[in-house]
Amino acid sequence: MKHRSLFLKLLSALIVFGAWEIAGRIPVSYAFPTFLEAMQALLAMTLDGTIFVAYGETLKPLVVGVAISAVFGIGLGLWIGLSERFDWLFSPVFIVMQAAPLAALIPLLVMAYGIGLTSKVFVVCIMAMPVIVLNTSGAVRNTPSSMKEMATSFLASDRDVILKIIIPAASPVIFSGLRLGISAGFIGAILAELKITPTGVGDIITYSRSIADYPSMYAAIFSIIALAVIFLNVLERVENFLFAGNNRGYASD
C-alpha cells in the first residue's frame, strides 16, 4: 500500500489554512472570518454541544440516503451492466437524474412528500445514486473479456463469473463511484437543510449567517467538509480491506 508522507499532508494543510488565515486578516470580505476565528467558533460549539445536536439531525437523512443509494445503486448498476434490456430501460433515468437541476426540483418533492425526513432522504439519493449506478454499470460492462473467457474455460458457472471475476474487476470503479456518490450525498444533505427546512448543520449555517456570526457559519461548513473527508478515508480503508489487489496495479499493464 502506498502512503503519502505525513510531512506532505501537514504541509498541504498548513498552506491551505495559512492562506485562509491571511485572506481572513486582509480581510477579503467582512463576511469572511480568519481560520483561527472559525476554529474558535467550532470549539465553542463543540463544548456547548450544539454541533452534536446538529449532526444528530443532519446525519439521519445523510446516512439513510447514502445507505439506500449504495445498496440499490450498486445492485441496479450490476443489473444494468449485465443485461442489455435493463440497460435500455433504466440507464436514461439515471442520466436524466444526474443532469437534473436538483434545487429546482425540491419544491416538487416537498409537495409530494412534505417537509420531513422523506424529502431530505430523496434529495440525498438523487444526488448520490446516479453516479454510483452509472459507474457500476460501466465497470461491469468493461470487464476484460479474456478474464471472463478464462473463468469459463476453467468451468466457472455464471454465478462464479459474476462473483469472482466481474465484481472484483469492477470494484475499483465501483468504489470510485461510491466516493463520488457519497460526496454528492453530503452536498445533498446540506442542500436539503437549506432548501426544505433548516435543521441540523444547515440550520447553524442559515441562522449564523442571518445574525452575521460568520465564524460559526464557516465553522459549520468546515466541519461538514472534515466529516466528508474522514468518511471517504474510511471508505478507502474498506476497499483496501475487501480487495487487497486494488491498490497494487494491474496484471496487464
Add this chain to the structure above:
Amino acid sequence: MHQTNRSFDHLQEIVPPSAVSVRNVSKRYNDVEALRDLSLEFPRGQLTSLLGPSGCGKTTLLKIIAGLIKANSGDVEVNGVKVEGPGPDRAFVFQDFALLPWANVLRNVAFGLELRGVAKSEREAIAEKYIRNVGLTGFERSYPHELSGGMRQRVGLARALAVDAQVLLLDEPFSAVDEQNRRKFQEDMLALVQNEKKTFIFVTHSIEEAVYVSDQIAVLLPRPSRVSEVIRPTSFRNKDAVNIRRDPEYLDIIDRIWASLRNYVE
C-alpha cells in the same frame, strides 16, 4: 522380420492414437469464413502446433476445441467424447495471461481448482507443487503486476497444469514474452511434454518455435482456411534441447514451411 520392422520404423514412426479429433469443422463470423470443413487429428501425449499467418483461424480452432466458441458445423471429440462446452479434460493457457490482478500467484494458480470446489488447503498444496514445477518458488504471495511477462505466463501455465487436464490448449503463450524468456520457455516445453504425458495443442505464428517444440506441425492457410499440410519431424525430436537448432532436418522444415507461407504474408 526384425529388419523390416526397423526399416519401416525409420521411414514412418508409429503415430499414437488421437486424443483430440476435429472433423469437418466450419465456422463463420458474419461474412468472414474463419474455418471451412477442417479436419485434424491430435495424437495423444504429443505436442501439435497450429501454425499459420494471422487470420487463418488457428485461435478460432483452438477455442472451438476448448468449447469457448461453438462451430457452425462439424464435430470435435476429446477422448471419444463430443465437445459441447468447456470441460475438465481441457485446460487453456491464454496469450494475454488472463491472470486475476487482485489475487496473488498462489490463488491465481489454484483458481481452476477453486472453481471446481476443491477445499482450500488441498488446492493450495497442489498449486504450490506446480508453482515449484514452473520455477516460481518464493513468489507465491506476489501479485501479477510485480512479476515480469515471462513469470506471469509461468503462472498461467501452472494454473492450467494444476487442474490436471489431459489436454492443454496454448494460445500463442509466448508471444507476449521477451525473446530470452521465450527460448527458456521453449526448452521447458520439451521437458514438460516428456514428463507430463499430456496432449498439447499449441498455437503459434513463429515457424522456428513450432518446429522446435512440436511432434507434429499443422500448417494452416487462409482464404479459405484449411490445413495445407501436416509435418512430423523425425530425426531431432529425441535430441538434446541445445542441439535441435543445428539439426539439418530442423532447418529444412523451417525453409519448407516458409516457402509455403510466404505467399500469404502481406
